[in-house]
Amino acid sequence: MALNIDDLQLLIDIVACGSFSQAAARRSWSQPQVSQRVSLLEADIGAQLFQRHRRGVIPTAACLSFLPAVQEALAALEAGRTAIQGAPALPRMTLACMPSLASVVFGPILVALAKAPMEIRCSTDHSQTIMENLLSGKAQLGFIIKCPAVAGIQMERIWRSPIIAVVHKRHPLAKSGQLVLTDIANEQLAPQFWGDGCDQLISQLRSLRSVSGPIHAIQPASAAREMAMEHGFLTFMPEVAVKRDLREGRLIKLNISDLPLWEWEVMMAWRSGKRADISKQRVIDTVRAMAPDWA
8 A cells, every 4th residue: 555645644643633533623534534544554554653542642652753754755745846836946934933922033033034045934823733833844943832842843942031010101100119919909900821820820919909800811912012001001921022112111010029930931843853954954043043132
């Protein structure tokens, strides 16, 4: 039996999802269809590809050994299709990041590589989807919040950014000295939702309130920034997302002595492989050089 290209993509989908049923749902197939296709693929290559457990499947050592060749083959086929369609001669790099990171990373990268011999495409999505797109070759480099490791994906931390409280420069608290959470608990609050820490903060602030009223949580970072800039809210968000506003005085960082230390840990992620990719390496090196300025 000749290898089926669709089955190779199915293999990548299952590794990314960790589940036959989720991979089936992505394709609008039934789970028995997926199981049958995997069985045929295993018979063809002569090795078991997945081990089943209660929560799904995990790739075997044979699968992990086979995966890089599958990824490279699919990437080569896609490159061939693109060439036939008359795409530009310059290599194309697709960068993906979470929406809250877009204004932080895309602009500086594009400026730094403005004259580089490559064309860059930028997209946004959730971290898990970005990881899946890296595996499938839909993106070459991703910027995500730290998450569990995925086979075939390399991750490198590029910065940690503390969660801070900010207000507009004309907010009544903008000229305050040292504060505690009790001092700001009754304000109009709209923190950027960054994870479990945000829920903990909201619970803590609610317990300190002496007035009724909601505490909103908002995404992405640009929306939280707008709540502070345009509507007088006090927001909590990663410092890196408003670094320029703080430097130029549009937003003011509040000094809250009992604010717990929560951090945004941002990772750069890419698919590992034996084949050298000069364009991808150039972007990686550029990001590494710029990372200290972002932190």
